[in-house]
Amino acid sequence: MTATILDGRALAKTMRAELNAAVEEFKTKHGIVPTIAVVRVGEDPASVRYSGTIQKTAAKRGMESALHTLPETATQEAIVALVAKLNADEGVHGIMVQEPLPKGIDEAAVKAALSPDKDVDGVHPVNAGRLAQVAPVGRPPMVEPFFVPATPAGGLEILKRYGVELKGKHAVVVGRSNIVGKPMAMLLLRENATVTICHSRTADLPAVCRTADILCAAVGRAKMIKGDWIKPGAVVIDFGVNFVDGKMCGDVDLETAQEVAGMITPVPGGTGPMTNVMLMWNVIEAARRKAGA
Secondary structure, X not given: OXXXXXXXXXXXXXXXXXXXXXXXXXXXXXXXXXXXXEEEEOOOHHHHHHHHHHHHHHHHXXXXXXXXXXXXXXXXXXXXXXXXXXXXXXXXXXXXXXXOOOOOOOHHHHHHHOOOOOEOOOOOHHHHHXXXXXXXXXXXXXXXXXXXXXXXHHHHHHHHHOOOOOXXXXXXXXXXXXXXXXXXXXXXXXXXXXXXXXXXXXXXXXXXXXXXXXXXXXXXXXXXXXXXXXXXXOEEEEOOOEEEOOEEEOOEOHHHHOOOOOEEOOOOOOOHHHHHHHHHHHHHHHHHHHHOO
């Protein structure tokens, strides 16, 4: 068996066209340009690249972006003050604070300083809490609107758009980060999957992975999950971004995994292309909420 490739690039292209239409409709109706502010502290190479990608993506969608940079030596007070200024700026609909922040900065305090209504990266405790408390699909949500981190939101969108049945399935999430693993588990739980969260101290991790109908890898270890860890026919969503000998690869060993899985996201070209698209959807949603749309 050779797995069906879940093509994130193709899906992202489709969704970019949908996003273009949504932005134009919003601008025509409200006369407002959805705007994201990106805060970067220091010159981490990955952060520099990502902020550039966000700016290009926003421009191509007819949206505005503003990059606010502070030096590596910036104090926590200066970072929080910048976030507060952006919170108060009526022309800014979404704010993203790039990670990593310099050593000595309390990341939790910076995230808490964000306005939950502008937290399009879904990192504020209010947004995380509402995701954890939201009712399963098909029921009244029981919580106020919230934002979900773009990467797991993109993973779920891939599953839905490819028609993967989630209700009643056993999903295993390998990784427990606040930005990918935990929110992905919450999203799957909301879709009525039965969810197991694994991590570095899980006993007999390969055996647990083999029970998964849907296996999500978000552990940050190159090619850790082998083909013999995967249940035949399972759907595999690989969030990993690793580099081996200068080449990008995921947390899943694609070569062996695709011979066992039923469907699988490649790296590159799987969940990665979806992240920016979902971030931009969060920005337009923030603008809609601000406009009462």
